[in-house]
Amino acid sequence: MSITARLTSARAGLRSLTARGGEDRPHWASRIEDVKNTAVGHALRRLSWDLRLQPFHGYGSTERVRVLAKVQYASPGTPADFHDQPVHDLRTMAVRGWRNFAGQVAPHRTVQVLLGDQQFTTRADRTGIVDAMLEVSLPPGHHQAVLWTVPGNEVTADVVVFSPETEVGMVSDIDDTVMVTWLPRPLLAFWNAFVVHQSSRQVVPGMPMLYQRLVREHPAMPVFYLSTGAWNVFPVLKRFLYRNGYPDGPLLLTDWGPTNTGFFRSGPEHKHRALEHLAAELPHLRWILVGDDGQHDPTIYAEFAARHPELVEAIAIRQLTEPEQLLAHGSRRPLQESTQADASPLTLAAPDGHELLTEFQQAGKISS
Incomplete structure (x- = not known):
């Protein structure tokens, strides 16, 4: 599909999300x-x-x-x-x-x-x-x-x-994808956001190395970090990513306060809108979408791929362990239920960055 056709498709998707964005009266x-x-x-x-x-x-x-x-x-x-x-x-x-x-x-x-x-x-x-x-x-x-x-x-x-000659970009979730936070369990979300020292947050094993290999495979690749976290924690996240060796890139966060439609902004809606905005503004890029199965990432990414199959290079899902699933959902949800996706585009799933790297190599997306 041509760049013009991609741009038209992406802007149509963004208009559709904007149209359903809520009431005029706050x-x-x-x-x-x-x-x-x-x-x-x-x-x-x-x-x-x-x-x-x-x-x-x-x-x-x-x-x-x-x-x-x-x-x-x-x-x-x-x-x-x-x-x-x-x-x-x-x-x-x-x-x-x-x-x-x-x-x-x-x-x-x-x-x-x-x-x-x-x-x-x-x-x-x-x-x-x-x-x-x-x-x-x-x-x-x-x-x-x-x-x-x-x-x-x-x-x-x-x-x-970003150069118009760049062909591949990456969008990564943050919570439980690059950083262990055990969201969205409310008490733990509060503890991690408001109480825990910023320096004590844990990195997901192998994910920095995976991202570095992806950037090496695609020089000048844009890397975006998309999260439902508040703009208040921007400096926390920025320094965490730097300290743990993640590639630098813009963070796409949101506001936690009331909106036109309710007490809190919709996390999935924020991610849908951010992806459509990136597709509309950078239509020459095909995206590697990285997330985890603890929230809505598999569904959000699959829906974006269904709307714009020509814009998705691959989807990579980090599978939470049973204890993490228990903390995030209050139950031991079977992992395979949260990683279902269409056969197209390429969808990979593994419990950490080391195994996801192996999956990318076996799929021919990263050289061995």
Whole structure:
């Protein structure tokens, strides 16, 4: 299928998801949250708190890029680059997870973006998130965008532009795929997100080596980490991936708060929408989709492959062990039930990265 046909198909899928995205009127819980944000923001401004930007990892093509950030309040005297710490600064790892959720967002703030030789004006949403698609011509490679709300609080955001000649990309889940978290069991989810030291999170055996081999097999391969986790834990996840040798790449996270349709954002809907967005913005890529059978990854990936069979190179599912299945689901669900998929595209399943690597090699996707 041609690139134009892929683009048309992907954009049609994205429009379909957007059409079913929910009501125009926010859920009552969202309205309460908006009132709280307004009241707290007003009080913090009276105490001379300042606006600070937390930049996230952006990405795009040579014609359009996506810039991501979060606007929030900070106490007087907080450095402008407080949220822009180097990923290799591991001294910041040893903090409790709850600290990442203790801030106050600043909704609907105007944000300036300087990228290349062009300046853009965008606006944060009701949760303080800046998510802007910018029409800008940039060569493939790594770039930096400068963002600010007022002169003096500038931060830089990494933006990677992928070459149109690249053919294969990878999308990876995070929880129980690259990092052992035992989600979605509520108590354990709370414990891992809010209590456990960031430095004590465990890596899934063999997964860093698998990802490194895939990148070696496909030089310049884009790697995206797609999770239902909150943007609050972006620095935690970014440093975890760096510390354990995973390839660098943008994180596609979400907001945990109320939405137009309910108390919490739908995790599967977030993943469906993110995959369709990637397909629409990078139609020249065929995707290796990596996840686990502890949540909805097999179904989400299979549904995406059914909509866009020409865009899926392979699906790889990490099978949870019986104890992990018990913690995640409260029962010893048979592993084979969670890894069913169509014969096309290629679907691989194994309990860790070492065995998945063997599966890829036997399938001829990675050289031995």
